[in-house]
Amino acid sequence: MAVPASAQTPARVAGATGERAAYNYIGRYRTVLPHLVFGAYWHTKITFVNLGGNPVTVPVNFYDDATKPLSVPIRNYGTLTYVEVYVPAYSTRTIETNETSSDPLKVGFARAAIQCPSGGCDNLLVYGTFGTVAVPGRADFEATLFAADSRSPMGTLAFDNRNGFITGVAVSAYDCTGTDPRVLIDFKYDDEVGNTFHQFAIPMSCPGHTQFALPDFNLKSQGRSGYVQVFSNEANVGVVGLLFNPNGGAFTTLPVVEYLK
Numbered sequence: 001m002a003v004p005a006s007a008q009t010p011a012r013v014a015g016a017t018g019e020r021a022a023y024n025y026i027g028r029y030r031t032v033l034p035h036l037v038f039g040a041y042w043h044t045k046i047t048f049v050n051l052g053g054n055p056v057t058v059p060v061n062f063y064d065d066a067t068k069p070l071s072v073p074i075r076n077y078g079t080l081t082y083v084e085v086y087v088p089a090y091s092t093r094t095i096e097t098n099e100t101s102s103d104p105l106k107v108g109f110a111r112a113a114i115q116c117p118s119g120g121c122d123n124l125l126v127y128g129t130f131g132t133v134a135v136p137g138r139a140d141f142e143a144t145l146f147a148a149d150s151r152s153p154m155g156t157l158a159f160d161n162r163n164g165f166i167t168g169v170a171v172s173a174y175d176c177t178g179t180d181p182r183v184l185i186d187f188k189y190d191d192e193v194g195n196t197f198h199q200f201a202i203p204m205s206c207p208g209h210t211q212f213a214l215p216d217f218n219l220k221s222q223g224r225s226g227y228v229q230v231f232s233n234e235a236n237v238g239v240v241g242l243l244f245n246p247n248g249g250a251f252t253t254l255p256v257v258e259y260l261k
Contacts, residue, residue, distance in 0.1 A: 026051065028121035030147040031112040033128045034238030035170035035211065036062060038072065038097035040105035043142075044130040045096040050087040052123030057115040058085045060095075064108040067174075067207035072106075073098040087124070101134050109172040109209045109238065112147070132249065143253040148238035150175070152258040154231035155239030159189075159254075161215045162225055164246030167254070169228075170211035173204055173235040181205055183234035189218070191226040206235045213244075231259075 038044050050056050061082050062070040069081035075098040077083055087093045110128075114121050131142025148155070159167035171185060184201040191197050198220045204210055215222040230239045241254030 025127070025146040026122065026125045027149075028114050028116075028124070029149050029151055030124075030126055031114060031150050032148040032172060032174065032238040033110040033112075033126070033145060034148050034172040034209070035107070035130070035145060035240040036070075036072070036110050036128070037105070037107045037130055038099045039103035041101050041132045041135045042105060042130065043097055043099065043133045044128055045094055046110065046126070046128050047092060047094045048085055048087045049092045049125040049127075050089060050120070050123060051125065052120035053089045054116060054118040054120035054123075055089055056087045056120060056124050058087060058112050058124070058126070059083075059115065060085060060110055060112045062108060062110050063207065063209065064106070065209045066205050067209070070106065070108040073103075089120075107170075107209070107211060109170075111150075111174065131251075135249070138249055141250050143242070143251060145240055145253050148172075148256075149258050149260070150238075151236060151260055152238070153233070153236050154229060154259040155237060155256040156227055156229045156259075157239065157241035157254045157256045158225070158227045159214055159221065159241070160225040160243060161221055162223055166213050166215055166244045166246070167221075168211065168213045168242040168244065169230065170209070170240040170242070171204070171230055172207070172209045172238040173232060174207040174238075175236040176206040177234050180234075183232055185230065185232050185235075185237065187218070188229040188231075189221060189226060190228075191224065197224075197226075211240075 062072045064070040073079045126147035128145045183206040189198040244251045
């Protein structure tokens with residue numbers, strides 16, 4: 001993704017305000033899966049765990065990078081841009097993509113709207129599992145991604161681009177505060193001892209989604225480690241961190257600290 005020169009200047013230096021959210025993955029606001037990927041040896045599953053005594057219905061919409069409805073092949077459901085998942089009390093349900101290795105790679109994000117007329121919205125856990133499958137000559141790899149809090153304007157994660165490791169991020173923007181469909185997403189990099197060494201902003205559709213490897217996107221992060229803050233003053237954001245091992249294609253998700261308004 002090319003970044004205009006005008007967007008590379010650290011003009012927007014103010015971070016998001018608010019208290020750090022408690023690290024609780026369960027609740028009615030945990031409804032955004034910031035990264036969805038399928039095709040070209042990639043596969044995604046979304047799991048719903050109802051820990052309460054009342055049934056919950058979870059409508060899920062799928063979107064591409066431009067937040068147009070994304071048609072997703074869902075096993076036992078068909079190819080849909082929207083699916084409704086009913087989760088009985090004290091039960092789990094899982095939906096998964098139903099692609100083939102020859103299908104083109106498609107990415108985007110998913111957003112749910114938890115419905116619980118009898119109560120129990122805060123007893124639902126939503127998480128995604130995605131990874132590579134059936135790559136010739138290589139083991140399958142997958143990682144878990146918990147649903148992000150839809151109220152968060154900021155996510156912070158550690159990165160490590162040393163010794164051949166590569167940190168990637170995926171960002172979804174939604175609940176835009178203005179009428180302009182383009183917003184700025186800020187990236188602020190601090191080194192291992194907390195010194196800011198780079199900051200810039202990129203334009204992005206809102207709602208929207210993007211993903212990239214940090215070393216490719218920001219040359220100043222190559223061979224370095226530290227943490228990066230991803231935030232917007234014009235939208236809420238969901239952030240995913242991925243750490244890729246240079247040996248054999250293994251990867252893992254990185255924990256993201258969220259902030260509430």
